[in-house]
Amino acid sequence: LAKTTQPISMDSYEGQEVNITCSHNNIATNDYITWYQQFPSQGPRFIIQGYKTKVTNEVASLFIPADRKSSTLSLPRVSLSDTAVYYCLVGGPNSGGYQKVTFGTGTKLQVIP
Amino acid sequence: EAQVTQNPRYLITVTGKKLTVTCSQNMNHEYMSWYRQDPGLGLRQIYYSMNVEVTDKGDVPEGYKVSRKEKRNFPLILESPSPNQTSLYFCASRAAGTGVHNEQFFGPGTRLTVL
Numbered sequence: 001l002a003k004t005t006q007p008i009s010m011d012s013y014e015g016q017e018v019n020i021t022c023s024h025n026n027i028a029t030n031d032y033i034t035w036y037q038q039f040p041s042q043g044p045r046f047i048i049q050g051y052k053t054k055v056t057n058e059v060a061s062l063f064i065p066a067d068r069k070s071s072t073l074s075l076p077r078v079s080l081s082d083t084a085v086y087y088c089l090v091g092g093p094n095s096g097g098y099q100k101v102t103f104g105t106g107t108k109l110q111v112i113p
Numbered sequence: 114e115a116q117v118t119q120n121p122r123y124l125i126t127v128t129g130k131k132l133t134v135t136c137s138q139n140m141n142h143e144y145m146s147w148y149r150q151d152p153g154l155g156l157r158q159i160y161y162s163m164n165v166e167v168t169d170k171g172d173v174p175e176g177y178k179v180s181r182k183e184k185r186n187f188p189l190i191l192e193s194p195s196p197n198q199t200s201l202y203f204c205a206s207r208a209a210g211t212g213v214h215n216e217q218f219f220g221p222g223t224r225l226t227v228l
Binding site: 034041042043044045046049087100101102103104105106 | 201
């Protein structure tokens, strides 16, 4: 399974755009990149997933460069309710499948009023 | 409502007293998994199951057992709990062959304290 590296924590003011970068130098050809959000004492919640270039949904955007060795989760105009831990996961059918999952320690985002 | 349920939500027990944490999903998912979460260590996978009667170890399986006799249920068994198993436990499920890989649905968590 590809190892991921994320910043431990980040602070941002309300209304700003937040970008959280994840490094995954050993990503395999068939691996997807997935981001989860977790609020205190709750289970993680799927945010977005991508394979290459850019993916956007109603919550976030995911930017993946051509070499796919990193990815950036972009949260537009954050609010206090976006304060959470964000996890970057990498996995696919040829890297242990989607069975064995490694979440890592994530990035703790604190949104400041 | 599609959901993953866990019971109990909170449990305080003593060392050595066998316990089971139940997990059930109503989404007909093939894959189910158990995680534990400890401060500073993130989420670590304990066991997972690809389907009925198919289970395998995750990263931290020591001291735990699981079974998958029915598709919807995936109980976590602690035969002889110890204080180092005090943790927040999450069960998750996902469909196999989904178009969105790795999207797991998590239960609300079970906070276990072993004295």
